[in-house]
Amino acid sequence: MSESTASTAPAVQVNMANLRGGIEYASQWTLMWLRFKKHRLALISMYIVLGLYVMAVFSEFLAPFNPEDALRAEGEYKAKAYHPPQGIHLFYTDSKGNTSFNPHVTVLKEQVDPDTLKKTYVRDADRKIDVSFFVHGFEYNFLGLFKTDIHFFGPTKHGEVFYLFGSDRNGRDMFSRVIYGGRFTLSLGLIGVVLSVILGLILGGISGYYGGKIDWVIQRVTEFIISLPTIPIWLAMAAALPKDWPAHYQYMAVTVIISLIGWTSLARVVRGRLLAMRGEVFVVAAQLDGCSESRVIFRHMLPSLASHIIAAVTLAIPMMVLAETSLSFLGLGLQPPAISWGVLLKEAQNIRSIAAAPWLFVPGLAVVIAVLALNFMGDGLRDAADPYSH
Known part of the structure; x- marks a missing residue:
């Protein structure tokens, strides 16, 4: 009896030692996090919520244009009321068929029906607006600490504008707003x-x-x-x-x-x-x-x-x-x-x-x-x- 007890005692001690730091010794918050991770939909939703609040905190940095001003530029790139959305294309194929990585937005030409006077926009494949990261734009206070005009992305050439989510009745960029x-x-x-x-x-x-x-x-x-x-x-x-x-x-x-x-x-x-x-x-x-x-x-x-x-x-x-x-x-x-x-x-x-x-x-x-x-x-x-x- 004593030999059996002596032989099993070390094993019991080892098992208890292995349990130290495991889930039995975890805090209540740790147990909550482990159970929460099993809820896949809730976990994905948490990342979405965090992304939304990060967007809210860094809104000036992420917005390519000033949301309070109508986008007005020189030449053909002027503010357009109710301009339809424009998508960003990552690759560009030139007239010779060569494809390269070049983030850009295709320009939409405005056309007016002579009979109904209805405005329509058609794609102009020959013209594009290049898009770059960390570009200069309107000036703002970054988190209230210092002034800067660096934005996460925007048009490479100053004065060009585009509308990822379209524009409102005053020609303001809906994406930034x-x-x-x-x-x-x-x-x-x-x-x-x-x-x-x-x-x-x-x-x-x-x-x-x-x-x-x-x-x-x-x-x-x-x-x-x-x-x-x-x-x-x-x-x-x-x-x-x-x-x-x-x-x-x-x-x-x-x-x-x-x-x-x-x-x-x-x-x-x-x-x-x-x-x-x-x-x-x-x-x-x-x-x-x-x-x-x-x-x-x-x-x-x-x-x-x-x-x-x-x-x-x-x-x-x-x-x-x-x-x-x-x-x-x-x-x-x-x-x-x-x-x-x-x-x-x-x-x-x-x-x-x-x-x-x-x-x-x-x-x-x-x-x-x-x-x-x-x-x-x-x-x-x-x-x-x-x-x-x-």
Whole structure:
């Protein structure tokens, strides 16, 4: 018996040693990441969301043209209203049949039907606009640190213009405007969610921990806000904003308006969970150990709601994006010269735009991609953070 025990003891020690640093000893965040990686659609969506926010942060560097100015150049390359999109070609074949790597955009010639006066654009295969990387363009402040005029890509020859996503009624480049619009829309959704989560955690935590009259007052306020119709309240509050406010004032006002409505659902969930946890052993132990009330709430009780909070944050961002887009589309949110996806979609409200320039709906496609990616990523994070789902 002793020999058998002695012979198996080293093996057991080796196995336990091999387990050190493995998944049994991983942190909760590591376990969440390992489960999240198994959700392929959520992982792809996470990379899409990261790409969208990188685009928003470096919008000036990525935009080839100034989104606020009509593209005007010398000679034949002048601004064109409702110019159709032009694609970038990586290879060029000359008249002799020789093919070489030469990123370029083919020029589109404008033709007018003499009978209907309808404008059409046809490809001019003999003319092209060369495209290069890290070219000089309009001047901007890079991340607010220093001034520069270097852009990721653009026309090699100064004064030439092209329209990857077409142009609007003023001849402004839609590609640059969509990139700039993402900065306002995506950051507004993120900041709005942060404010909503802070309000939801604080008010819900206080309501659930203390109960009594404090709980009664907070719950009545929450029920009153929930009972109000969301869209009319947004419209009324946004319509009250002065129309002559600068863009950054409008931006902050719309963010606060959206946040004041979005905290109620999270507050009710937090309140219910904290009411159920007030008598748990670990809460009583923390109170007997002399922990302050704020530490008991935010250090011991709220971390158990991590899965729901993470899911609520990621799923609330697309709702904030849609709210800003809706308000701006209706003319009650951000106003020109501010650029957001909702402001850009406002250009596509009339039948003429739909018939003559369907590419004006590209900002709507950007909204769809952002909302779907955020929703899929939120589903993956919720499943990864839920300890009862595995």
